[in-house]
Amino acid sequence: MSRLNGRQPHELRPIQISFDGLARVDGSARFSFGPIAALSSVSGPIEVRLASENASQATLEVLVRPLSNVPATESKALAATVRGLLTPSLILVNNPRTLVQIVAQALVPSGSGTGLDPKISNASAVTAAVVNASTLALLNSGSVPMRGVVCAVAVGRRKDGPLVVDPDAGDGALDAEGCFAFMFTRDGDDVQARCVWTNWKQGSGDEGVLSAARELASQAAGDVYAAIHANVEGMVNVKPAIVVLPTPKEATVMEVKKEKEEEMEIKMEF
Amino acid sequence: MSATVLPGTTVPAQHVNLKLGPGLLQRSGAGEAGPSIVSTRAGTLNHSSNGSKWWVESNSRRYIPAPQESVIGAIVQKVGDGFRVDIGSAHSASLDGLAFEGATKRNKPNLKIGCLVYARVSLAHKDMEPELECFDAQTRKSEGFGEVKGGFLVRCSLKMCRDLLDPKHFLLPLLGARFPLEAAVGMNGRVWVNAKEPKQIIAISRCIEAVDPDGGRLDEAGVKVLLGALDI
Numbered sequence: 001m002s003r004l005n006g007r008q009p010h011e012l013r014p015i016q017i018s019f020d021g022l023a024r025v026d027g028s029a030r031f032s033f034g035p036i037a038a039l040s041s042v043s044g045p046i047e048v049r050l051a052s053e054n055a056s057q058a059t060l061e062v063l064v065r066p067l068s069n070v071p072a073t074e075s076k077a078l079a080a081t082v083r084g085l086l087t088p089s090l091i092l093v094n095n096p097r098t099l100v101q102i103v104a105q106a107l108v109p110s111g112s113g114t115g116l117d118p119k120i121s122n123a124s125a126v127t128a129a130v131v132n133a134s135t136l137a138l139l140n141s142g143s144v145p146m147r148g149v150v151c152a153v154a155v156g157r158r159k160d161g162p163l164v165v166d167p168d169a170g171d172g173a174l175d176a177e178g179c180f181a182f183m184f185t186r187d188g189d190d191v192q193a194r195c196v197w198t199n200w201k202q203g204s205g206d207e208g209v210l211s212a213a214r215e216l217a218s219q220a221a222g223d224v225y226a227a228i229h230a231n232v233e234g235m236v237n238v239k240p241a242i243v244v245l246p247t248p249k250e251a252t253v254m255e256v257k258k259e260k261e262e263e264m265e266i267k268m269e270f
Numbered sequence: 271m272s273a274t275v276l277p278g279t280t281v282p283a284q285h286v287n288l289k290l291g292p293g294l295l296q297r298s299g300a301g302e303a304g305p306s307i308v309s310t311r312a313g314t315l316n317h318s319s320n321g322s323k324w325w326v327e328s329n330s331r332r333y334i335p336a337p338q339e340s341v342i343g344a345i346v347q348k349v350g351d352g353f354r355v356d357i358g359s360a361h362s363a364s365l366d367g368l369a370f371e372g373a374t375k376r377n378k379p380n381l382k383i384g385c386l387v388y389a390r391v392s393l394a395h396k397d398m399e400p401e402l403e404c405f406d407a408q409t410r411k412s413e414g415f416g417e418v419k420g421g422f423l424v425r426c427s428l429k430m431c432r433d434l435l436d437p438k439h440f441l442l443p444l445l446g447a448r449f450p451l452e453a454a455v456g457m458n459g460r461v462w463v464n465a466k467e468p469k470q471i472i473a474i475s476r477c478i479e480a481v482d483p484d485g486g487r488l489d490e491a492g493v494k495v496l497l498g499a500l501d502i
Contacts (some may be wrong), residue, residue: 021485026332045334046332046360072318089277091295096344097397098361099360138275139277139312140312141331141332142328142329143331145293145310146278146309147310148276148277148280150279184278188280201309218463229274232274232276232312235312236312236313237274241472
């Protein structure tokens with residue numbers, strides 16, 4: 001069995017995380033598995049509409065926007081999913097009668113027909129990227145208390161048998177696939193993962209396949225958790241982000257250098 | 271002393287008189303040795319030297335009201351005897367008309383909509399809207415609280431406000447050495463600044479944005495270069 005770029009069955013595509021600092025929200029982050037990227041923003045606790053007000057806890061609202069067209073059934077279903085799997089990880093009782101609003105934007109076309117083969121869909125990978133981006137945006141905002149960190153990965157079973165993590169076009173059409181989400185907590189060096197959600201679909205086989213897929217996903221989600229931890233360290237211990245330009249003449253020279261540095265930084269982010 | 275923690279990380283905080291600051295939660299352990307302390311935010315875990323006070327230091331843009339904090343608010347509405355003030359939290363705060371130094375029923379302050387006030391949060395409970403006071407609770411004197419006239423309001427992150435209130439921080443003394451200025455720092459991410467010339471006010475505002483850990487994250491040398499570029 002061979003995968004694109006020599007990937008192992010348990011290996012994810014390169015993860016890129018960045019904290020965008022969007023202007024009018026409280027926290028934002030971008031997450032991608034290789035080319036499958038999602039951007040998410042969090043605002044909250046903010047004022048809530050009287051109709052959605054809850055007297056004992058904050059209302060969590062998730063909005064998912066696809067790359068093109070208005071949000072339709074698929075986006076609304078994904079939004080309901082993300083809301084369901086993030087709710088157990090948030091402590092919403094600290095801020096009753098407020099709203100925590102998460103807006104997630106998929107940065108690739110999602111659903112089937114997104115590549116050469118109309119039967120291959122990247123919906124699971126997009127779901128996983130949206131969940132991870134939302135978790136990162138919540139961590140970036142720092143205003144909603146959390147019980148743990150939710151990480152998600154997509155798993156599929158290839159037609160030739162083996163289970164693979166983060167399936168891409170090179171794995172071909174899959175006869176079983178889905179996304180698993182785990183909530184991570186840590187006690188010293190001991191990291192605990194609890195499965196909080198899955199949409200695993202399989203045509204044939206028994207529960208053993210589901211258990212094996214979940215186990216495989218748990219290991220891969222641990223890699224996502226480790227990447228998130230490393231990037232949050234970078235978010236917390238920051239270095240100067242802007243370069244002050246002393247004079248207009250030097251400014252042109254330094255701007256060109258800064259653009260090159262930015263290009264290199266984006267490539268090196270891992 | 272300082273380690274980066276994510277939410278859900280158990281913190282080894284043990285002390286006879288343990289005090290938990292922001293970002294930490296005590297969970298009662300069911301069937302374990304005892305209650306465990308868990309972090310609820312991503313940030314740097316800090317503790318006092320004797321291990322009695324623990325907290326997670328993190329940055330955020332959204333203000334959550336807490337009692338005894340000084341904030342800057344803008345009057346949005348006159349309600350009966352008092353005012354509704356926007357302090358950047360989920361709910362507007364209420365400021366009673368008599369909560370000013372020397373205010374009586376006949377002599378109430380005449381604040382217009384859009385005025386800025388420097389006030390102290392006297393009540394902040396999660397189920398009630400926050401309440402403000404414009405005097406010190408013990409002495410009943412204004413102690414600097416009250417309406418602030420003129421000047422300019424700068425928005426920044428919460429950590430920047432905490433840094434500006436720290437007497438050891440470099441920014442305000444550095445600016446104050448170059449030109450006279452007044453500043454009122456609110457814990458809710460707002461700073462009111464005033465100086466003689468508009469270009470000085472603009473310089474202060476740009477410097478605050480540049481030093482903000484959420485924005486430019488400049489250090490002292492960078493600020494000096496920035497001030498040189500702004501011709502201050």
